[in-house]
Amino acid sequence: MTDRSAIRIGVLAPLTRPGWVQAGRHLLAGLELAVGEVNDGGGIGGRPLEVVVRDTAADPQRATAAVDELARLGVAALAGEYHSVVARAATTRADALGVPFLCSSAVLDALTEEPTEWVARLSPPQSHGWQLYADFLLGAGHTRIAVATEPSVYWASGVRILRDRLAPRGGTVIELDARALAPTAVCDALADSRATALLLLVGFPEPAVSIVRSVRHDQRLAEIMIGAPAGQPEFAEWSASLGDDSAAVPFLRYLPERLSPLGERVEKALLERLPEVPSFVAFEGYDTVAILADMLRSHGSDRARIAASWPHVAVEGTRGQIRFSRTPGISVWQWAGAPIQVVDRDPAQPDRFRVLHAT
Numbered sequence: 001m002t003d004r005s006a007i008r009i010g011v012l013a014p015l016t017r018p019g020w021v022q023a024g025r026h027l028l029a030g031l032e033l034a035v036g037e038v039n040d041g042g043g044i045g046g047r048p049l050e051v052v053v054r055d056t057a058a059d060p061q062r063a064t065a066a067v068d069e070l071a072r073l074g075v076a077a078l079a080g081e082y083h084s085v086v087a088r089a090a091t092t093r094a095d096a097l098g099v100p101f102l103c104s105s106a107v108l109d110a111l112t113e114e115p116t117e118w119v120a121r122l123s124p125p126q127s128h129g130w131q132l133y134a135d136f137l138l139g140a141g142h143t144r145i146a147v148a149t150e151p152s153v154y155w156a157s158g159v160r161i162l163r164d165r166l167a168p169r170g171g172t173v174i175e176l177d178a179r180a181l182a183p184t185a186v187c188d189a190l191a192d193s194r195a196t197a198l199l200l201l202v203g204f205p206e207p208a209v210s211i212v213r214s215v216r217h218d219q220r221l222a223e224i225m226i227g228a229p230a231g232q233p234e235f236a237e238w239s240a241s242l243g244d245d246s247a248a249v250p251f252l253r254y255l256p257e258r259l260s261p262l263g264e265r266v267e268k269a270l271l272e273r274l275p276e277v278p279s280f281v282a283f284e285g286y287d288t289v290a291i292l293a294d295m296l297r298s299h300g301s302d303r304a305r306i307a308a309s310w311p312h313v314a315v316e317g318t319r320g321q322i323r324f325s326r327t328p329g330i331s332v333w334q335w336a337g338a339p340i341q342v343v344d345r346d347p348a349q350p351d352r353f354r355v356l357h358a359t
Contacts, residue, residue: 006050007043007301009035009292010070010099012063012081012090019058020204022235023082023281027104028053029273030285031080033266038289044296049289056081060089067093076301077102079288082281084108084126084154091119091332100307102292103332104284108154112331120310120324120333122284122291126154127161127329129252129340133229134165136250136342136357137197142225143171146195148178148186148202148211155201158229162199178202183214190221197225200249204232209241216245227251236276239350247347250356254280256319256339257358263318277351280319287317 011031013024031051038049052075054066063086070078071094078094078101081087087106094101095116103111103119107126112119137145145166149155163173174193176186178201190198198215200208208228215221228251232238239246259267266286270278292306294315299305310324310333324333342357 004047006048007296008050008052008073008075009289010067010073010075010078011051011053012056012066012078012086013053014058014082014086015053015055016057018203019056019086020082020235022237023105023279024055026235026274026279026282027080027082027285029270029278030266030282030287031104031289032285033269033273034286034289034293038293044293044301049293049296051079051289056083056086056090058083058086060086063087063090064093066090067097067099071097071099075099076296076303077292077306079292080104080285081106084111085152087111088153091116094118098303098307100303102288104288105281108157109330110157115331117310117333118307119331120313120335121330122287122322122335122338123254124338124340125327125330125334126157129254130158130161130229131165132340132357132359133227133250133252133342134162134171137227138166138169138171139357140225142197143169144174144193144195145171145197145199146174146176146190146193147199148176148181148207150178150202150207154230158201178207178211183207183210186211187214187218187221190215190224191218196223197227200226200228200232201230204238205241208232212242212245212249225250233345234279234281236351239345244347244350247345247350250342250344253341253343253353254319254338255283255341257341257355259283260316260318260320262316266318283318287315287319287322290317291315291322 015024056063082105084106103121109125327334340359343353346352
C-alpha cells in the first residue's frame with residue numbers, strides 16, 4: 001500500500017512578545033507559501049508536506065521544549081527561527097536528539113558548541129555581515145564608534161566582531177550600557193565620547209525607539225549617524241514607531257541587488273499574504289522549504305539520510321543557487337553565498353530602501 005500520510009516539518013518562529021513578532025510572521029509566510037506550492041505540485045512522492053508550528057517567543061527554554069515535542073511527534077526535520085540565542089538553544093537540542101535542522105534566519109557564528117552534521121544554515125554568519133558593516137563605517141569616515149548595548153551573547157559577539165575589524169584600521173569602539181543609562185544619559189555619554197556614529201545593539205521596540213528619538217532631537221548630536229546592524233529597521237514596525245526618525249539608519253539585509261526570476265515570482269505571492277513589502281526573512285522562509293522538499297524527494301524522510309545530504313544540496317533559491325559547505329570557524333553546514341547588503345530607509349521616502357554597501 002502506498003503511504004499517503006503527511007511528511008511533517010517542525011517550524012520554530014517568534015510569534016508572540018517578547019519575540020520579534022513581525023519577523024516571525026514574515027518567516028512563516030515564506031515557509032507556508034513554499035509548502036502550499038509543494039503540495040499543489042503533488043507533494044513529496046504523492047505525500048503532502050505539513051508544517052507543525054511552535055511559537056518560541058524569543059525564549060531559549062521554550063524553544064528547547066518545542067524541539068523535544070516536535071521530535072516526539074515524528075517530524076522529518078526542523079526549520080526556522082529568527083533570534084540567534086534562541087536558535088542556538090534549539091540547534092543544540094536538535095543535535096543531541098539527532099533531528100536535522102535547517103536554520104532559516106539566525107546568524108550567531110557558534111550556533112552549536114561543537115561541529116555538527118545535523119544542522120545547516122541559510123543566513124550568513126554574524127562575523128561576515130558585521131565585518132561588512134564595519135567596512136561600511138570606515139568607508140563613510142567613521143572611526144570612533146559608540147555602541148548602546150544590552151547583555152546578550154549575540155550583542156557581545158557583535159561588539160567583538162566590530163572591534164576586531166575596526167581596531168587594525170584605527171577604529172575605536174566605545175560601549176554604552178543601555179540597561180544602566182536612560183536614553184537622555186546615553187545622549188550625554190555620546191556627546192562626551194566624541195563618537196561620530198552610534199550603533200543600536202539593543203532590543204526593539206524598547207529601548208531602541210526611545211534612544212533614537214532622544215538622539216535625533218538632541219542638538220548636540222545633529223551630526224551623529226545612527227546605525228542598527230542587527231536589522232531592526234527592516235520591518236514596517238520600525239517606520240510606524242519612529243515616523244520621520246526611522247530613516248537614514250543603516251542596517252544589514254540579506255538580499256541581492258536583483259532577485260532571481262523565482263524570487264520575483266515569490267515576492268508577488270508574498271505581497272498577497274503580507275500587509276507590507278516582504279522582508280529578506282520571508283525569502284529565507286521560502287528557501288528553507290524549497291531546500292527541505294528537494295532533500296525529501298531525493299533522500300526520503302529518514303532523519304539520518306537527510307542530515308547526510310547537506311553537502312549534496314544544489315537548489316535554486318529566491319536569492320541565488322544554494323549549496324552548503326564547511327566554513328572555517330562555523331560549526332554547522334553553511335550557505336556561503338548568501339548575499340549581504342548595508343541599506344537604510346530613504347529620508348525622502350521612508351518606505352523605500354537605499355543600498356549603501358554590498359558584497
